Amino acid sequence: MQNEIIVITGAAQRVGLALALDLQQAGYQVVASYRSVRPGLEQLQAAGVITLQCDLTDLPSLANFISQLQSLGPLRALIHNASDWRKDPPAQHQSLLQQLEAEAASFDYLQQVHARAPYLLNRALLPQLQQSEQADIIQLSDFVASVGSAKHIAYAASKAALENLTLSFARQFAPGIKVNTIAPALLMFNAGDGEDYKQQALQKSLLQTEPGAQEVVKAVNYILSSRYLTGRVLALDGGRHLNLP
Numbered sequence: 001m002q003n004e005i006i007v008i009t010g011a012a013q014r015v016g017l018a019l020a021l022d023l024q025q026a027g028y029q030v031v032a033s034y035r036s037v038r039p040g041l042e043q044l045q046a047a048g049v050i051t052l053q054c055d056l057t058d059l060p061s062l063a064n065f066i067s068q069l070q071s072l073g074p075l076r077a078l079i080h081n082a083s084d085w086r087k088d089p090p091a092q093h094q095s096l097l098q099q100l101e102a103e104a105a106s107f108d109y110l111q112q113v114h115a116r117a118p119y120l121l122n123r124a125l126l127p128q129l130q131q132s133e134q135a136d137i138i139q140l141s142d143f144v145a146s147v148g149s150a151k152h153i154a155y156a157a158s159k160a161a162l163e164n165l166t167l168s169f170a171r172q173f174a175p176g177i178k179v180n181t182i183a184p185a186l187l188m189f190n191a192g193d194g195e196d197y198k199q200q201a202l203q204k205s206l207l208q209t210e211p212g213a214q215e216v217v218k219a220v221n222y223i224l225s226s227r228y229l230t231g232r233v234l235a236l237d238g239g240r241h242l243n244l245p
């Protein structure tokens with residue numbers, strides 16, 4: 001694995017940061033994309049991770065990111081981690097048109113981050129993934145892609161689109177490239193989450209725990225090491241699917 005290149009999107013904080021640091025430490029050369037400058041950037045750079053700025057919804061920015069990656073040679077893996085967990089807009093706009101515009105903008109934006117950018121990156125970087133003896137595409141989805149959501153309907157739909165990409169790309173890119181998705185339920189709370197919210201969220205799964213980023217790190221390492229897993233969505237959800245009334 002020495003110096004094999006792994007690209008991770010949205011890696012300046014939280015899960016992406018933990019993944020980038022773990023894989024760099026394991027001997028890969030990690031290339032991390034970031035949108036905003038976060039404290040994690042310094043940690044990445046100190047560890048030797050190559051950091052590239054990109055807004056994945058902006059096509060000129062994405063094109064610039066892809067051309068920087070194209071100069072790097074063979075890719076061992078591409079990990080689609082970048083994500084925006086925004087709620088559906090409230091019904092508060094003055095006119096019907098304004099309401100539709102707000103909802104359409106949010107819907108389109110989420111499709112761009114979670115489905116369009118992975119679709120474009122997978123296709124553009126295919127020749128470099130094919131140059132690796134063994135290559136992986138790993139996508140980060142969400143438990144709600146399979147059951148829907150009350151307040152994050154557009155987010156859940158965009159993650160469902162991402163999960164569907166797993167199927168087409170796994171078929172198209174086999175046998176050289178494995179394509180898998182990880183679908184976590186709660187991993188990490190956000191700063192500002194209150195105690196009541198946390199208790200409610202914890203009780204949604206059978207295991208009732210906040211597992212943290214390392215759970216994804218372990219799942220990614222498992223997928224990278226497997227020679228027989230492709231086209232699958234790996235559930236990482238504490239048994240949330242069985243927590244029925």
Ligand SMILES: NC(=O)C1=CN([C@@H]2O[C@H](COP(=O)(O)OP(=O)(O)OC[C@H]3O[C@@H](n4cnc5c(N)ncnc54)[C@H](OP(=O)(O)O)[C@@H]3O)[C@@H](O)[C@H]2O)C=CC1
Pocket residue numbers: 009010011012013014015016034035036037038054055056057080081082083084085113140141142143183184185186187188189
């Ligand atoms: N955290 C959790 O409990 C759960 C997470 N997941 C999934 O796991 C993955 C990691 O989660 P988490 O660490 O919480 O993710 P975050 O919400 O912390 O987002 C990761 C990064 O994505 C970046 N990003 C968002 N929009 C864009 C964009 N348009 N262009 C480029 N980068 C962008 C953000 O950049 P910026 O810093 O600029 O905001 C952010 O740093 C995600 O795919 C998430 O959906 C699934 C279920 C539960």
Ligand SMILES: Nc1nc2c(c(=O)[nH]1)N=C([C@H](O)[C@@H](O)CO)CN2
Pocket residue numbers: 082083084085142185186187188189190201
């Ligand atoms: N991109 C993100 N996706 C998700 C987040 C997040 O912070 N960023 N958080 C969650 C929640 O943890 C949820 O699973 C329970 O509150 C879901 N997706």
